[in-house]
Amino acid sequence: MGKTENANDTWSKHAGVRLQPPINADRVPELGEWKAKEVKVSGTSWDVNSIDIAAAGFCWFSLGLKGEATMTLWTFDGVEVTLRDPLVLDRARFLERPGFLLPKAISEALSNQNKLEAQTSRSFDEEASLL
Template structure:
């Protein structure tokens, strides 16, 4: 592009180059569509305290570990198609096991999590002098970034897949949203579909649960037999049989 920048500056656009340090190169075509930004980015801002974390899909996580202030502002700049989650750091392992590939996409499908590589942590110490705007960014190559706003100091843990570049820089877009995101999953089509699939699976599991038999004898003694047991029944004149389907 010539004639746009002053002096002898030139900009070379090189789409299509693959870099192993970019997370987008590890994703399938369908997963890459969720990272695509087709319109103006809008900030999604959280106000978080120590021992809380923010996930960007199943690709990146920020932990607020220690801070000299009560809370900090964390603004996510990434594709609006990517679901986010904010919650307690103590539940982060559960999020990885139960929600990566489901509510938190990409990756698409639980089996893809291991294919992306080892989940590793990088510690970052930050400091800022203003609450009104973000002071620095923590970016993952090929994905997006967390913009941090605080007046004080903090130690953060940044998680992504091994080999993906994590860069700390001055804030590229210092503004944040005027409306804060709430704890839990952000409202998105991905989360909604994952919840529906999970509820359907639970219903099917209930239907497949074996039926128990409760046998009541004339002497009022009760014998409960599960579906895997075998018993020889006496004539109906001897026992009154009450069949009860118990479900959980």
């Protein structure tokens, strides 16, 4: 769940600079009101992408889930949010693990780093005990 308590402050500080479009801060009012849009999604497996959610003119992302979920997306009033069949069907099992964990590649990198640190520590302890 994303944090919303500072959303208006962040928007007003960064609109037209870090947050684009609009082209500049003078055009920010043209975007309209910031609105919540509720989206209900469902899927049959964590291993494949179940559905894509697209925000018109901005982005799309794909979800893989087993069961049903309700999400709240925050966009400007005129931005259409649509659901569609996933464009990429077979990547979820390579990129992610089921649940709310780190991406697989990051998780494996951290695991390898921890193993290396443990081996280094054991070697250091063994050398210290020999002295």
